[in-house]
Amino acid sequence: MPSDKAELAARIAILQSGDSIRGLIFKSVFGLVQQHAGAIGMEQLRVGELNHDYAELRSYPAREFLTLLYNTADLLEGALGAQDAVFHACGEVSITRYSTGPGMLVFGIISRGDPQKLFAGAQMAYSAAVSYGNREYLTTGPKSGTLRMRRDMMPPAYHVGILTGSLKVLGLTGKATAKPQGIDRVDYDIEWT
Missing domain, CATH: 3.30.1380.20 (Trafficking protein particle complex subunit 3)
Structure with missing residues (x-):
């Protein structure tokens, strides 16, 4: 079952100008797609507004990340399950990568x-x-x-x-x-x- 595009549109509609996310988080999701869908899956995903390179520490529009999440849900449904299961996996892989990069301060020193x-x-x-x-x-x-x-x-x-x-x-x-x-x-x- 395809991801809920009406929900995606509603989430995009509440974005404000300047809402952004670091490239590291995008790259984490791309890594999950590469792991489960390989090069063919990456080709299917990296189209339109997602067809550019992402630098880990640079920020990109939150709109692009929402699009990435919902497109990933469509692509990985067969491997990971329904939309929420894919979103959960995207969140988990993002924090795992973040905790060894910029988040190391929070995970290692502060906590x-x-x-x-x-x-x-x-x-x-x-x-x-x-x-x-x-x-x-x-x-x-x-x-x-x-x-x-x-x-x-x-x-x-x-x-x-x-x-x-x-x-x-x-x-x-x-x-x-x-x-x-x-x-x-x-x-x-x-x-x-």
Whole structure:
């Protein structure tokens, strides 16, 4: 089943001028496509506005990244499952790569392996990768919290992948549950063991 293009259009419609994402995040998704669909999949994906080189530390329009996510969902559906499963995989691979690059400061020095510190630094971490949105973390227990994202137009499954992937980077298992408040407003309940 093709990805939801009406949802894509709605997400693109709420973008503001200047909303951008670092090339590193694009390259992470391209790597996932290369892994599961090879050179043929990359040729199918790298058309139109996605047909240019991406430098890791340069920023590119968020519109292009949304297009990339939904096109990747179409392309990898057979390998990874429905749209949300692909978005989740894109989020997880993005945070894995980010944590060894620009995010190493947040993962290694600031968090010191503590998920509470890591998620409390979410605004700083996201600000290094994207130019939009606000994130606020609330501790709800010794091994749980809620991350409130506002003015973030990415699909919730993508962020669930980032959050559960972050726990994996720290060597923990856990889950994140999205509670949408609107198309660009979602609360994520996070728990780990």
